[in-house]
Structures are given as C-alpha cells and as structure tokens.
Amino acid sequence: MSGAIKAKHQRLVLVLIALAALIGAGLLAAWSLRSQASFFYLPAEMAAKPPEPDRAVRLGGMVEAGSLKTDPDGVTIRFVVGDGKARIPVMFKGIVPDLFKENSGVVAEGKRAADGTFVADNLLAKHDEKYVPREMKEMTEAQARQTVEVTK
Amino acid sequence: MHGYANPARFLRLARILTGPFLIAGIALSLAAAAWGLFGAPAERLQGDSVRILFIHVPAAWLGMGGWTAIALASMAELVWRHPLAGIAARAIALPGAVFALLCLVTGSLWGRPAWGTWWVWDGRLTSMLVLFFLYCAYIALADAANRDGENGSRLPAIFGLVGAVNIPIIHYSVLWWNSLHQPPSISMGKSEMAPAFLYGLLAATIGFSLIFGAVVLMRMRAILANAQAEARLRRRAMEAVDV
Numbered sequence: 001m002s003g004a005i006k007a008k009h010q011r012l013v014l015v016l017i018a019l020a021a022l023i024g025a026g027l028l029a030a031w032s033l034r035s036q037a038s039f040f041y042l043p044a045e046m047a048a049k050p051p052e053p054d055r056a057v058r059l060g061g062m063v064e065a066g067s068l069k070t071d072p073d074g075v076t077i078r079f080v081v082g083d084g085k086a087r088i089p090v091m092f093k094g095i096v097p098d099l100f101k102e103n104s105g106v107v108a109e110g111k112r113a114a115d116g117t118f119v120a121d122n123l124l125a126k127h128d129e130k131y132v133p134r135e136m137k138e139m140t141e142a143q144a145r146q147t148v149e150v151t152k
Numbered sequence: 153m154h155g156y157a158n159p160a161r162f163l164r165l166a167r168i169l170t171g172p173f174l175i176a177g178i179a180l181s182l183a184a185a186a187w188g189l190f191g192a193p194a195e196r197l198q199g200d201s202v203r204i205l206f207i208h209v210p211a212a213w214l215g216m217g218g219w220t221a222i223a224l225a226s227m228a229e230l231v232w233r234h235p236l237a238g239i240a241a242r243a244i245a246l247p248g249a250v251f252a253l254l255c256l257v258t259g260s261l262w263g264r265p266a267w268g269t270w271w272v273w274d275g276r277l278t279s280m281l282v283l284f285f286l287y288c289a290y291i292a293l294a295d296a297a298n299r300d301g302e303n304g305s306r307l308p309a310i311f312g313l314v315g316a317v318n319i320p321i322i323h324y325s326v327l328w329w330n331s332l333h334q335p336p337s338i339s340m341g342k343s344e345m346a347p348a349f350l351y352g353l354l355a356a357t358i359g360f361s362l363i364f365g366a367v368v369l370m371r372m373r374a375i376l377a378n379a380q381a382e383a384r385l386r387r388r389a390m391e392a393v394d395v
Contacts (some may be wrong), residue, residue, distance in 0.1 A: 004249035011230045019313065027319040030328060038330040039274035060330055097268030099197055107332055123269050129337040131202065131345040 040107050044085035051112055053105035059088060059118050060107040060126060068102050081106060081118070092120040157205045161272035161378050162236060173369065177362030180207065184292050184356035193348050201265040210360040211254040215283060216319055216363070218248025219312075223319075226312035229305055236372070238305030241312055242294045248295050249287035256280060267332055275325035276333035279318060286315045352381055 030037075040060030041051075051057045059081055067080035076093045079102070090108050100106060105126030111120050188206035195202035222241045229237035259277070260270045271277065293311055297304040326335045337344045345353070 008232060015227060015230050015313070021312060022317055023320075026321065030321060030324070034328060037325075037328075039272065039332055040330050042330065060332075066246050097266075099266055100268075104197070120274050124269055124272070124332055127197055127266060127334055129334045129344045131205070131337060131349045132196045133346050133348055134199075135193060135203055 037099070042086075043081055043083045043088045046088055046112070047086035050116075053112055053114055056109070056111055058107055058109050058125075059090065059120075061088075061103050063100070063104055063106050065102045081108065088114070088118050090118045090120055092123055094121075094123075096123050097125040099127055159236065163373060163376060166373055170366050170369045170373070173362045173366035177359050177364075177366055180355055181363060182359075184352050184359055185257065187352045187355070191348075192352055195349075198266055201262060202349070204262045205349060206356045208255060208258040208262060209353055210357040211251045211258060212280070214360055215248060215252030215255050215280070216322060217361075218244050218251060219283060219286070219316060219319055221345035222248065222312040223316035229309040232312070238294075238309065239372050239375050240368070241305075241308065242288030242298070243368045243375060245287055245291045245294060246371065247367045249284060249291065251360070251364070252284040252287055256284060269332075272332050274331040274333060275329040276322065276331050279322040279325050283318055283322060286318060290315065327354060370376055 040058035043059065043061045045077035046057075046059055061081040061083045064080040064082045064087065067078075069078050070076070071078065077096070078089065078091050080087050081090050082088070084087065090110075091113075092108065092110075100123055105128065107124040107126050108118060109122040109124070113119050184206050188203045192203060192206075194200050221244050225237045225241040225244070227233040229241065256277075259280075261271075264270050290308060290311060294305075294308040297307050323336075325331060326333050338350070343350050
C-alpha cells in the first residue's frame with residue numbers, strides 16, 4: 001500500500017514539474033511574440049519606427065474628434081488616427097464600416113506614403129468593451145458609469 | 153472522489169442528474185434566447201447585432217471551460233489513475249468542440265456588421281481557432297488510443313494537459329497584443345456591460361452549462377455501456393471457444 005502511495009506522489013510531482021515547465025515555455029513564447037503577434041501598429045509605434053513606404057501594414061487607434069473630412073470627390077475621406085502620444089493622418093477611398101466614426105477605434109490596412117500620410121485600402125471598426133443600451137446613450141459618461149457600476 | 157471510482161455508483165447518480173440538467177438547461181437557454189431577441193435593448197453603437205452576444209459569449213466560455221475540464225480530468229488520470237477520468241475527458245471533448253465551433257461561427261457572423269470583416273488573424277481569433285483544432289486532434293487521438301485498450305488513456309491525458317497552455321493564451325490575447333477583438337467586458341467583479349445585457353448573458357451561460365453537463369453525463373454513460381457490452385461479448389466468445 002505504501003508503495004502505491006509513493007508512486008502516486010511521484011506522479012503528482014512529475015506532472016506538476018511538467019506543467020510548470022509547459023507554462024514557463026508558453027509564457028516565454030508569448031513574451032517573445034509580444035510585438036510580432038500584435039494585429040496592428042499604434043500611431044506612437046509607427047511614428048517612432050516608420051515602416052518602409054511599400055510594406056503593407058495595419059495602423060490602429062482612435063479616430064480623432066473633428067478630424068474626419070470628405071474630399072470634394074465625395075468618396076475619399078481623410079482623418080487622423082491618434083493614441084494620445086502620436087497622430088497619423090489617414091486617407092481612404094471606399095465604403096466605411098457602420099461602426100466607423102469619430103472618437104471610436106479603427107484599424108486601417110494599407111501603406112505609408114512618402115509624405116507620412118497613411119493610405120488605407122481597407123478600414124475595420126474596432127469597438128470598445130462597453131455594452132450600453134441605446135436609451136442610455138444620451139447620458140453623460142459619469143451617469144453611464146454609475147449605471148454600469150450598479151451591475152457590479 | 154474515489155467513491156465514484158465504482159462505475160455502478162457513478163451511473164446511478166448520472167442517471168438521476170441527466171434529465172433535470174437537460175430540461176433546466178434547455179428551459180434557461182430558451183428563456184435567455186427569448187430575452188436576447190425580444191427583451192434586450194439595442195446597443196448604442198452596434199444596434200440589433202448585439203443580440204448574438206447571448207450565444208457567442210457563453211459558447212466561448214464553455215469552449216474554454218471544456219478544455220479546462222479535460223486538463224483537470226487528465227491530471228486525475230495521470231496522477232491518481234481515476235478510472236472515470238479518461239472517460240470523462242473523452243465525453244467532454246465533443247461538446248467542447250461544438251461550443252468552440254459555435255463561438256467561431258457566431259463570432260464571424262457578428263464580426264461582419266460590427267468590424268466590417270468575417271475574419272482576421274488577430275491573437276484572439278487565431279488562438280480560438282487553435283482551440284477548435286486541438287479539440288479535433290484530441291477526439292481523433294482519444295478514439296485511436298481507446299482501441300489500443302488498457303493503457304489507451306495515457307497519451308490523450310498528456311495531450312490534454314499540454315493543450316491547456318492555449319487557454320490562458322486565449323484569455324490574455326486581447327491584453328498582451330493589439331487585437332481587433334475588444335478586451336474582456338467582464339472581469340473580477342467589474343462589468344462594462346449594462347445590466348440588461350449582463351443578466352441575460354448570465355442566464356444563457358448557466359443554461360448552456362447545464363446542457364453541456366447533461367451531454368457529458370449521457371456520453372459517459374454511453375461509453376461505459378459500450379465498454380460493458382464489449383466485455384460481455386468477449387466473455388461469451390471465450391466461453392464459446394472453451395465449449
């Protein structure tokens with residue numbers, strides 16, 4: 001009987017060591033992937049290390065309030081993507097997703113032009129983690145937060 | 153726990169629990185679906201497309217919870233050699249895979265109106281797809297190993313533990329890396345979700361979980377019954393040879 005218990009403990013220790021090694025390996029892999037596995041560049045990253053003009057990259061951030069403008073041709077739009085540290089002007093020609101608006105998240109796929117403008121050939125809308133009913137939209141930010149707080 | 157090492161005792165309990173789990177689960181899920189379709193308000197940005205939340209999120213949680221359960225059962229199998237652990241893990245794999253797939257499909261349908269795309273290779277979506285593939289591999293491996301008899305559950309158990317590495321990666325993918333998928337709305341006693349969405353989501357999650365549990369119990373009973381029938385056939389064949 002004591003032999004059986006010992007074997008059981010030995011297996012437990014072995015499995016725990018294997019698990020610790022696995023989790024360590026997983027964390028290491030995730031850490032080394034931290035820049036490669038990101039889906040887009042933030043404006044600050046793009047400003048600090050601009051990609052070559054011909055490389056297809058993604059730029060993600062907030063559409064700055066008041067920056068969205070439509071060119072006279074009616075289909076080309078220009079706006080500024082910011083993250084609080086850097087601002088990058090973006091140009092896009094085409095149909096925007098429904099959730100694309102100012103003060104909201106966006107991921108632009110395209111290339112950096114020589115003059116520093118980001119020329120997007122596709123726009124994806126990125127929304128935040130807040131889920132608020134339409135009727136609550138008119139509330140101020142503080143009121144909404146309070147209402148959300150109640151659900152804690 | 154080893155009290156239920158005796159399959160007869162486990163079967164007695166499983167037989168009692170299966171029906172109530174299934175009925176309560178279906179009732180709660182239908183109620184949550186009705187709330188999602190007719191009761192819940194439209195979201196401020198997403199409008200009516202937010203209603204798919206009540207299927208997508210519970211499916212994602214159960215897809216991840218299923219593999220967590222497989223990992224725990226695998227541990228019980230490897231360390232304590234619990235006779236039901238391998239059977240439980242095999243029973244969990246199929247509904248787990250179905251929920252992971254449901255999460256991917258509903259997420260894709262939701263992504264088109266919300267983000268403007270059916271699919272992107274960001275950290276969250278990719279790691280969830282990997283989870284679905286892990287389930288498929290686990291099912292194939294467990295079936296193949298089961299045919300090998302006695303020691304057949306050792307290899308799937310190791311795979312079940314190794315695959316668990318993906319679960320924290322799915323969870324943290326939206327925090328570690330920039331992704332198109334938004335960060336979690338609900339975390340450690342904090343919710344960024346209005347009550348109208350949150351409570352419906354909780355009801356749907358409990359309902360889905362009960363259905364999950366009922367399916368697992370049914371599958372475990374089926375696996376045990378199969379093994380019993382096979383053993384009986386083998387015994388009869390031996391007797392026939394002896395005569």
